[in-house]
């Protein structure tokens with residue numbers, strides 16, 4: 001699937017009040033397609049409840065530096081986030097990404113947003129190593145991370161149950177000294 005060239009401008013920014021209806025619409029929709037890809041092995045009802053609580057929290061609290069909107073030509077299309085693995089200050093950050101609308105998938109937006117997010121995280125934190133945690137069925141996530149230089153660090157075989165089938169739990173990692181934020185000039 002072609003993901004380049006992407007002509008739209010992809011940026012990361014803090015959340016604005018006008019993003020909230022978009023966030024609420026996608027996060028509160030229990031039937032949204034993205035739910036089949038982002039940790040679908042968790043119990044759906046619990047995920048729905050925690051997402052609704054999360055939306056409520058977003059509406060009450062200011063934007064945080066560990067969470068940014070993915071903006072494509074001025075429009076909020078998703079979010080990136082990061083959290084420190086315990087203990088805080090140990091230099092290990094786990095990153096997350098979600099693009100809401102399947103129409104936006106597979107066009108290189110995720111790879112660009114991830115590149116910006118990795119750069120921002122290395123610039124703004126003491127991170128020594130970054131990880132993504134996903135599952136074997138989420139090939140778009142795995143491809144996008146590998147394209148940026150993340151390597152498979154752990155694969156727990158058949159650890160995740162999705163729609164009655166078993167998939168591996170997959171963790172990818174990237175060290176600070178391995179990071180180059182340069183855009184690729186050509187696809188391999």
Ligand SMILES: CC(C)(COP(=O)(O)OP(=O)(O)OC[C@H]1O[C@@H](n2cnc3c(N)ncnc32)[C@H](O)[C@@H]1OP(=O)(O)O)[C@@H](O)C(=O)NCCC(=O)NCCS
Pocket residue numbers: 001002003034037038039078097098099100104105106107108109110111112133134135138139140141143144147
């Ligand atoms: C995962 C996600 C962020 C990736 O963003 P994206 O914009 O779709 O990704 P890109 O287009 O930049 O890259 C996708 C890669 O997967 C490949 N790909 C695209 N569609 C694919 C498919 N159906 N099956 C396998 N690979 C596919 C692309 O070729 C590309 O790989 P390449 O650069 O090596 O060619 C986005 O799809 C998403 O938000 N999905 C739903 C939520 C989710 O899964 N979040 C991650 C939870 S861990």
